[in-house]
Amino acid sequence: MADLMTAAASAPDRPAADQTAPDKTAPASLRGTEMLAKLGADQSLDAYRHVHWQGSFSDYLDLVREQPAVARTAYQRLYDMVVSYGTYPVGDEKEGLIRYRFFDDPETGGRNAIFGLTRTLTDFVNTLKSAALGYGTERRVILLHGPVGSSKSTIAALLKKGLERYSRTDAGALYTFGWKETDPETGEERILWDPMHSEPLQLIPQEHREAICAMLNADQPESAHHIAITGEACPLSRFLFRERLAEADGDWTKVLESVVVKRLLLSEADRVGIGTFQPKDEKNQDSTELTGDINFRKIAEYGSESDPRAFNFDGEFNVANRGMIEFIEVLKLDVAFLYDLLGASQEHKIKPKKFAQTDIDTVIIGHTNEPEFKKLQSNEFMEALRDRTIKIDVPYVTRLKEEVKIYEKDYNGRRVKGKHIAPHTLEVAAMWALLTRLEQPNNAGLTLLQKLKLYNGKTLPGFTSDNVVQLRRESKHEGLHGISPRYVQDKISNALVNNSESTSLNPFMVLRELEEGLKHHSLIPDDEAREHYRHLISVVKEEYTDVVKNEVQRAIAADEEALTRLCGNYIDNVKAYTQREKVKNKFTGEEEQPDERLMRSIEERIDIPEARKDDFRREIMNYIGALALDGKRFDYRTNERLQKALEMKLFEDQKDSIKLSSIVSNTVDEATQEKIDVVKTRLIRDFGYDDESATDVLQYVASIFARGDAKGDDR
Template identity: 65%
Template sequence: MAEERTMPLVSSIAALQDRTAYEALSWEGSFEDYLRIVRERPAVTRNAFQRVYDMIIARGTEEYIDSKKKIVRYRFFSDLAADKDAVYGLDIPLQRLVHVLKAASQAYGPEKRVILLHGPVGSSKSTIVRLLKKGLAAYSRTDEGALYTFEWRLPKDGGVEVFPCPMHEEPLRLIPQELRPKVIRELGLGDERCRVHVEGDLCPACRYIFRDQMLRSRGDWAKVVEHVRVRRLVLSEKDRVGIGTFQPKDEKNQDSTELTGDINYRKIAEYGSDSDPRAFNFDGEFNIANRGLIEFIEILKLDVAFLYDLLGATQEHVIKPKKFAQTDIDEVIIGHTNEAEYRKLLNNEFMEALRDRTIKIDIPYITRLSEEVKIYRKDFNQDRIRGTHIAPHTLQMAAMWAILTRLEEPKKANLSILQKLKLYDGKVLPGYTQDTVKELRKETVREGMDGISPRYVQDKISNALVADAEGCLNPFMVLNELEKGLRHHSLITSEEQRKRYTELIAVVKREYEETVKNEVQRAISADVDAIKKLCMNYIDNVKAYLLKERVKDRYTGQDMEPDERLMRSIEEKIDIPESRKDDFRREIMNFIGALAVDGKEFEFDTNDRLRRALELKLFEDQKDSIKLTSLVSNVIDRETQDKIEVVKARMKNDMGYCEICATDVLTFVASIFARGDAKG
């Protein structure tokens, strides 16, 4: 009875299975079948570097200009498919990494180097490698990323013994090296897009079996490969196939067999000798990572005894298993380390050979605000945080503080570190150009290599969510939590550094004040029709002023002199002095003219500076009628309350506020107005 109830559910699950895909991934055939596959799709014979590079490029790229420099963004690292491991704001370091992989894929030299990702803690080094490993596993399951290995089917005791190649080698290695160029040429293997080039010899176990079968068949190679079955190879870190990870342990417990394999003592009795490669476990990380990628976690913590294995694997693409000859490998070797360990490398003369065979790629912290925010949005969004609203600007302010700690103080006079942050984020500030941003970046020494890591910020946001947020998490809760945590931060090395980080929190709080003041002003002056009307009036007066004409009064129809008081009341809101008013007015008219040339219409919000001035002017005209300051008193009349509710509704509908944070922000801004701090 229970079985009857279960079967429909099991059948439902079974119906979801893609049997066609399973069969494709489980394909096996003869060596002849494989040669036909190679002729049709020579890309199946690519080496590890070529495969990793093609995998990245297959996801596509985007190009954009940053400070007059063309940057390529590789979607592989930021694709939605990357899920929680997406990497943001590191396009330039990732571009360097991909260039190294491209050069290695074309055998220009980097394939004989260790790729070393170097940077401060929490800068996404391990995330980048994790993406490469996950991506490679997924790519091997696609038609474009398909690769193959083989196994031996040998007669034994009236049956068949199956012996898979322990290092998942390329089947074409079964062709004797001296025949390979001729075979590839005469069989037409490869094309202009992908040249078939097979390097290296069989692993000791397969070489032993190959020699034995050649003896048995009296040198008939065709009979030898009759015992070979080629099968599809699916890379998997969990199954230890083609993807390896090595993490150094305590120096006293490190053993090179973890990298190159060890003798299987149980099989010695079966095969009669510990020199028989079939009695050897080729299960070291170098062995199992063959055809794919090996990650060295904290690579510079490796014991010096491991150095020779690593150097051979890097430079010669060979490893030396115990009691056997050097064995060819085909894999990308990538490691990562932090600053402290790298400094040790520089001071360790025993590691000089490793330094010489290393391509170091700096992975700094993000220095672009909009990219840093994406990290926190990934973990703290309304889909994941149920029951607690995250107030607007909460994550932005946390990200702003984190980036400020990473930036070096600008050397330019009159440029604050906050302005520098905004310029880096692509904001346009009066008097500064893209050339300024280039100069700012050039003058830095270690920008992005010091400061607060995203992990610290994530931890403190989590603390604030649990401890303080009752229905809504606001920026002050997070900033206070960040400041409180500085007292016990293990990576802050001096009191001076702690003081600087605390001062930067004050900078962010002031910026937040300005931001919410502007938002409340916008909410109060959000009457679009009124702003449009004010804008048209201003433009008409500016046009008449510049052309030395009179302007027609829309109400009386009379020709009037341009309304200087109106124009100045708007311009003063964005600090346009009397001496610069003509320049600003010409700038606006030129802007409108340029839009017209492009066939575009001018709207009040097309020009940010003018929009801001209009909003402030309208706010000034309306704020007295709303009496926002009455929020901080105990007495609010019904009419004022209704107007405040309208403003609050705009904040909730248009700006992402909830009832709690909208009320809090209005009260906060009202207290600023009550102090007389608000502009205008």
């Protein structure tokens, strides 16, 4: 046993496969046998033996005494697995939200991460915590409820994969047992493993459990897991136990000498500790798929249908014992299945054919959509199921930056198979999807787009973080309707294929696909909603237009020398104005009054009213004076508002010299073309465009000016 504990203490937390990644730098000239020999040498056989440990029942008692957590319930293990990855704060401090790192899927680099949904995931983990503490939720079905494509299946898949990994770590270790027996034909000793992966401590008779628990819990610190033995082993192990108890003349401790305990590694693929059930055609449904069935070939051998040796304990509930079971579209189950589900959730028991109720220890997670849930609510015969269900709403994301991450995961980086993704392409698609999910605000002075921006963390005049919290409270069904990310992903893919002649994918290509697809979208409830979604596309186009106009303005005005000169001129005039002095004209040498027209032409760009101009100018001079006291020089780039004003002023001064409108007519002289090329270079360098998308956006903005539709950026 000492060797066992030494191995357990020294072995790493992650599985052997995680520690021994093959050397990918091996030369390609190696022959097959040499490759295998090299990879074989890199293996950690000690780590393999550690996670495939076997020992006696007394060894296991020592292990439980040293590491009580190995005897946790399924809920306790699942909760501990999630929190083992840690947390971090998110959102506004007033909201006090935390994010569980587990749902960022750090093990695979975020490949299956859940974006946003922080409140939903917090509610889910709190439910697990309550169940782990035995507060009653361990006797409920956790029902993930939400629209199609809202990550319900992804949450369940993450939990299943997480349990698999966790069972291979020291922190997540759990054990099961088998029976030594002699093969009647060969005479060789073999082990018959418990088919439901039962907890070894369940072999201890009821009348002795209190005493053994007292000994195991003795001298344990308060923080340690408290050992409590509940439930019985599966019918087969109970049958074998009774047989051997008779042979041992009633000495149950001698029966345990024929028991072998082994480490249990959970695996969905191998159907060990993780089950998944999906409803099929009603004619083909059979409740034995959940609770196991009789093995008719063995009835002749054992003589009875009720002999557990003639039964296959391979239903989804059987194999999910000690772990979790996922019910896909749970509310589409046949009534016979729902009866099994009720017993499994409330009593933690199932009823295999021809056997008494059998104990199970598993986390039951189902998911469903809104139409099926409404059927449940309206069906009076389903009252028992409703009473034993904890519904957790899993809405669509309603925060723009989180929705963008969903699409960035699939269309990673700036290029997808050789095609450049123009800036804002994924953002405008995400913006439109979010607008379809948001509820119209009660505040008449707040538009849907402004609400989206508030949710995304932008500040708007007259709105505080408290107002944003109140907006969310008022919108109880927000995110439970609207367009799913899957639809947007499909249309982005269509845009990539349908514009194969272009080297760049731009927002208008995607918006066109999104709008075209509305004609045939089967999940839009009515024509009114369809028309609303079309209108929202025009809202997004207007927002995108403002964004690219601003970027082109900044690219044109990104002349550092010109900005520095303009800033110096502005500061000289502000200094003279605040100190009631005159400014020396550098050309004539004469003293003149400060150039009020110049100062106002800059200040008006950032909405400084006439009544506030004196205050603003004094703020600028006080800021410059404070920098001087610290031995620092003023730089306009340290003042975001002033920089924006200078850029917009310079743009107005330079746009005519660049002759943007001439781009549309394709009559560009050489000097103008050079200036345009400089602007394109800045768009590529500073904003992430490629040559084609930079040309497209310049032509688009130029067409606006050519129509005389250009407006000042008043955002």
